[in-house]
Amino acid sequence: MLPADFPYYFCGLPFRAHQVPRKLRWLLAQGDIRPVLKGVYVDVRVPDTPELRAAALRLVVPPEATVCGPAAAWLHGIDTTALSAEPIQALWTFLERPTTEVDGLKVTTREATAVELAKHLPRPFALSSIDALLHKGMRIDDLRTASAAYFAADSNSQAAQIVRLADGRAESPGESWLRLRLFDAGFPRPDLQVRVEGGNRVYRLDLGYPDRPIDGRCLGLEYDSDAWHSSTKQQLKDETRRTELEALGWHIISVRRTDLWGSYPALELAIGSFLCQHPRLPRRW
Template sequence: MSLNTRAAHLIERHPQAVIGHRSAAWLWGLDVLPPGSLQSDWRIELLVPPGTALYDPTCDVVETDLPEHHTTQRAGIPVTSLSRTALDCARWLPRREAIAALDQFVRQGVNPADLAAMAAPLARYKRSKRLHQALDLTDPGAESPNESRARVTIIDAGFPRPRTQIPVMGPHGDWVYIDMGYEDLRVGLEYDGEKHHSSTAARAHDEHRRRWLASHMNWQVIPVARDFLTYPTPYLEALLAAMLEHGWDPPSETIDDIATRLFRLQNPIRVA
């Protein structure tokens, strides 16, 4: 049974509740479920006022302060508003997932500054380090959740924050865009997702484009696959080597910090 249908049934049983968190994001048309999760199996988050005596083994009941203007309806189902859903995801999800979710909300028009203002009167939000870091690091240039996760992994490994969707003049006078990277060094990284890069033709196009960028524009673009999200160290080592080769000259402390973080990343990253 779909998440939407199950949400409607839950509200029929618990009309005082509101759908929130990742489930609300799904109802808003955004997929912020953990990688590999099925929406048909996801335990729906049901938000209720503090002190509400509600138990339902089929869902996760969350007690929270929820001002009336933080709620609305989607297809007749009470849900948290788009902004409140973004705020909750940014506040409560693990760091990498929070930023990946927030990138999607910002692409839908949510303003991070408005979220900070929304958080100010909420006791468990206004001083949240996790929330404010997510707001600072969000970037609407990410075109997929896994691009967002890759960007956060790069930052957390000690690298400078990469720019997203870097425009480079192409061979026919048109613009081509590099997913993320460092324009001053001409070093980039692109996430080759299964959906858009799995066909032989797509892979050939990508390889031709990157060869052209290297030979004509002196760009080194490192392609990464899905295993980057759990085993990023080989890709990050290649990124570091490319940046140094292209003239990056950070303080020795920065290199030492990156080396330490890469050593710690030898163990696989747990996917939330």
């Protein structure tokens, strides 16, 4: 039980929409509650924890069912942003699946979940979710072993391509989406979390080509999220950092979320111009 003055609604427990039918829209408009799952809500001051996610799923998943799909990845600890642009929808199955238990709930294993996501999610979210599972500790060899039951390693299917591209070094969905943009444009596969030695400090770039210098400079790409790179102070700090990296022989391209979504190919053209390579266009997503 949380302190009485902390959450006002159901003592911090997740609840179904039908439990507050007339007040739901008002509470959402007031910013007092937030969706946890599609159709399940909680007080905004309740932190997102594994226990909260499991409690939310118990409200909608039948007792003998196995949680699967994006809901399974979410229960395994993956951030919602990596899975979908919308609230997660509870999905379950009564069919036989490789399963494990998370906080008392039957859920598909991380490897089985990853294969399912690779097959069925839109490509950007398929890659970002599998990258996130690998970052959380799933082994790439275990993923490849699990995927062998569904498709050949050299298959050209979406799932096979996503598994080949997956890399647990990606630290945010934006980095995964950026890497997929590079792949779709036909650019070489970049290195991740590139270390750049510079005097008294070490810089780290999200993506880069340290072994492909052009005119004495290497190309680095950084995904700047709105949450951490929007204020004037943050932008001045980023500009100073890019200037310092330029002095160390790195050309840095800063990428925002709006650069990754939509049909305008400015990002691919900028990268291709530096690498002296025509990008493969049009964009696929």
